[in-house]
Amino acid sequence: MKLRQLSLRIRIFISMILLVLIASILIAAVTLYQYKEQTDEYNRGRLDRKEESVKAAINFWLNSSQNSYPLVTEKLAAIFKDKIYEISDIEKLEINIYNLEGEIIKSSHSGFVKSDAPDVLSDTILKNIANNYEHHYINEKTLKGNDFQSSYSYITDNKFKAIGILNLQYVQDNTMQDKDLEEFLVRMGFVYLLMFVIAIGLAYFISSYITRNIKAITDKMKQTSLTKRNEKIILDYASAEIFTLVNAYNNMVNELEESAVKLAKGEREQAWREMAKQVAHEIKNPLTPMRLTVQSFQRKFDATDPKINDKINEYSKTLIQQIDTMSSIASAFSDFAKMPTQKCEELNVVEVVKYSIDIFSEDYISYFPQKEFIIAELDKTQLIRIMTNLVKNATHALDEIENKKIEVSVKEDNGNVIIKVADNGKGISNEDKERVFEPKFTTKSSGMGLGLPMIKNIVETYNGTITFTTQLNKGTVFKIVLPKKITI
Template sequence: MIFLVLIASVLIAGVTVYQYREQSKDYHQDRLERKEEQIKQSISYTLQSTTYPVITENLGLIFKDEIYRIADVQNVNFNIYDLEGQLIKSSRPQLNNDSISRCLEAYLLNNLKESQNKRYVEDNLVAGNKYQASYTFITDQKFKPIGILNLPYYEDNSFNSMELREFLFRLGGVYLIMFVIAIFLAYFISKYITRSLATISDKLHQTDLTKRNEKIFVKNPSEEIGKLIDSYNEMIDELEQSAAKLARSEREQAWREMAKQVAHEIKNPLTPMRLTVQNFERNFKPSDPDAKVKIKEFSKTLIQQIDMMSSIASAFSSFAQMPAQQNETLNVVKTVKLALDIFNENYIHFISEEEEIIAKLDRTQLIRVVTNLVKNAIQAVPEVASPRILVSVVSDGAYVKISVADNGIGISDEVKEKVFEPKFTTKSSGMGLGLGMVKNIVETYKGSITLTSQPDKGSVFTVRFPKESEKK
């Protein structure tokens, strides 16, 4: 209702302004034509009563004094030009002749000659006011053109403008009253219509999946409201059933996710253990003078991975939690090198400008982060002719930065945002939990992990750990 009142007021105001302008335009056009016709009749009468031959050369003599009398009677000034556009006589005083065009422009003469009714009206603006000038031929008794009559006409719209302002002011007052009435009517009608909906709205706001929801009961509802209440009550019944199914499904899904996570975590140390055993079996020689050292390193690596599996099993016994952080002061450069020893690929390279970068981190979780990132890089380069993986460790102020770069297949922009999500993977095998686990470990230390990648060129994973870690 309010909208309709506003639209109506704008439309009527626009139509009123348009109507006043058209009315004013028609009024001035009719008045100009009447004045022009009256002057032409006076000129025709003068030409009939003159003793001079009615030719162009005698117009100045014929209207020497008569032009002032006609202008005084008709209360309008006018000018007479010859057929070439030269000024012959003007009814204006000699003092103002400087403002009168003494020679008509060529386009005026052409437009006058080409017009069907031998009449041309030019519109101009003078000092902000509309100014019209009509041009028509003066003919003799045989209707032969002997001169040109020019009638200047200045439009005076002050009266019409005043009337328009008064009308719009009154119209605005009426519509202001209508607007206030429309506001009150709209308010009370909407309250009347929605009184039954208020109860339904309150119940909808109180609907909660975590508790039992009450049904709606309204006395003598209308047919439409009754149908809405019945639909709501049916929805409440279905909602309770769905909530029970959802809770059961969420519990089952949680256990499935936990089982997948534990399987993935156990698989992580098993793979390097297998590689270590194979490498030891292939390269170990009993006659080697460093045999005891190699056996010691081999045992140390296996014990580390076994301890990792043990910690995972212990954590799972406490409702499948990730192993708690055991922060210790360690050399990150040395630990990362140790994590890379389990890989036999000759295209894996390690660089660090420093021999020692000390930070407080969990050794097991740091190794897990590095091995997961390197395994991810290895899986990205099987189809590359000259694969290369570069692992670097640098000190970055209060942080230690570990980067794993490869020249593999890369990752598209559409996939970048999803690579750290659990269960997301672009590979044909695996459960896609590795990078998600890496992100969780990094965020636990209030660190950050970023990915830079270009398809068919490679990827770079960069991890930043604070040297003085602080648990969340």
């Protein structure tokens, strides 16, 4: 997962842990570097002190009354014949004396193991001694895991004339320092581990605290909807940036509520306008023939006509038919506008559905119940209304179809009643699928398009569902799922 895809809380947590970890590594590195510098400084100082002590002992011996040899290069071996061992034992280091050409003439080293000091000094060492202002040169090297420091300086007579070269072989013994460093690193490791654990806890707490208000705002935003009342965010303690965000959200909620009210009002007004247009249109349809009938009766009325009674009956029949049409229109709109009044009772769904189908005389309607009795708490009138509307729509879908077929099935499954009405009609086009349950939508030449919306209204009142599947020129299947027991 990319870093920018992580949540803000995780990024803050990781950043704080990395900060503590990097700081710990830097402190450890600085500590080791400081230890190395102090150790090197200690060894250099120790070598300087030993060198001063050795040179003081050598100068004292050269000018003492016990030395009977002249202070010349050729006599250095005899001068320090035994004294070099005494000085070496006192200072605990190896002492070598060279002539001015760099050839060794006396050494305190003894034993079978060969000394690391060279028998002949290189030109580089000789030049460094000669060119140095203090005629002093230190060479550092590592042999067999041990650090060596070799100090080279002139041995002078009482007139400060060089008569030889003094070499001190100093082995750096850092055992105590290394042990102290190891103990220090162990203690510091435990401290770092404790700090790291504490840092993890603090990072988790701080990151959660920082992002808590943001998470609260995010949760509220996720719940924001135009179709319900949205709650405002109230925070007691938060940063200025969070307060700015909260105020922006609360202002948005206010504007959203105002927009929702305006939208709902506009939708209601639009719905009523559309409904008024539809009612006016449907009522005008029967009014026209009624007007023509009355006008024709007025022109052709003749009281002396022997068939006047038959004509009056015919005119009256025509008016009554149109009045009945207007009444059915009013009833349809009334049924659609009002919520269905439920009168729940235990009834045999199989029997009620069969009764609804028997109303139709078409012989291509088949009924397939799963069993003889499926008891559910439903309103019988509304169930009959659902079935008659679905079967009627199915028969209209079979116009111009040769081998007509409608199959109605009823079964129960997991506490629900499932009713299916299938036909092999022309199907529903993709353009009409989304509008099937819209009021006033119909594909028939007659009708008001209120049947399926009314069914959907009834089914959803029972906490049920109505769905359909369709294929062009193959047919459509409507499926209704109703709970056997409902809570009203």
